[in-house]
């Protein structure tokens with residue numbers, strides 16, 4: 022029976038540095054994301070959004086608190102079963118893809134690490150799933166457009182068939198017209214594969230288009246969690262959320278129009 026909470030975080034604290042240079046960046050973060058839900062994380066720069074994702078992905082290990090995926094507690098660090106369940110897509114697809122590896126080896130590496138066979142077929146069908154053809158296997162990152170690079174990054178994240186995708190500003194490095202394509206692809210994949218997304222974004226237009234619920238972070242704390250439908254009007258409980266929405270509305274309009282026009 023599926024666990025209703027695919028992601029469960031309770032009392033998450035994280036501090037960088039030692040001695041007089043300590044910097045606490047997460048304070049008692051509680052967050053639950055349901056199976057099949059798209060959950061947004063918003064808040065000003067430096068509020069700790071990426072840090073939450075990195076803890077879940079096993080990229081940061083010095084956290085304290087409790088985290089679980091599908092009811093199974095997460096350990097401090099990457100282990101193989103955990104890695105297959107949770108994958109992360111970064112903001113900058115150029116930076117996150119090895120420049121001297123072609124698409125085939127980028128997609129093959131996780132399969133090899135996890136001793137998964139039938140690699141050729143898996144790579145071809147994954148490329149098709151993200152809207153690229155198998156002919157892209159031989160291309161290097163510099164031979165791809167920004168949108169194609171992000172498709173490859175999404176393919177790499179999905180090739181291990183995770184249940185959870187952590188998306189860190191997955192479209193903000195892309196042109197607006199390409200952003201809409203990638204958002205639509207993410208929505209389609211989530212539906213088709215029954216995935217759960219936790220997505221960091223600065224853009225309330227992205228939230229409005231994709232997310233079911235959203236948590237607002239400030240200074241390492243969750244200020245409030247609300248349904249996307251409650252973002253406008255009387256929904257927000259804090260002045261900070263209202264200011265964040267106002268600031269984002271103009272910025273989001275162009276993207277919302279692009280997405281609607283697809």
Ligand SMILES: Nc1ncnc2c1ncn2[C@@H]1O[C@H](COP(=O)(O)OP(=O)(O)OP(=O)(O)O)[C@@H](O)[C@H]1O
Nearest residue numbers: 037038044046064065066067068069070071072073
């Ligand atoms: N490796 C690190 N060492 C020390 N401090 C760090 C490290 N990584 C992040 N921080 C600090 O932690 C805080 C939270 O950073 P984080 O990247 O999680 O914020 P964010 O909300 O995702 O911001 P942005 O929207 O700009 O990406 C920041 O003050 C940042 O400077």
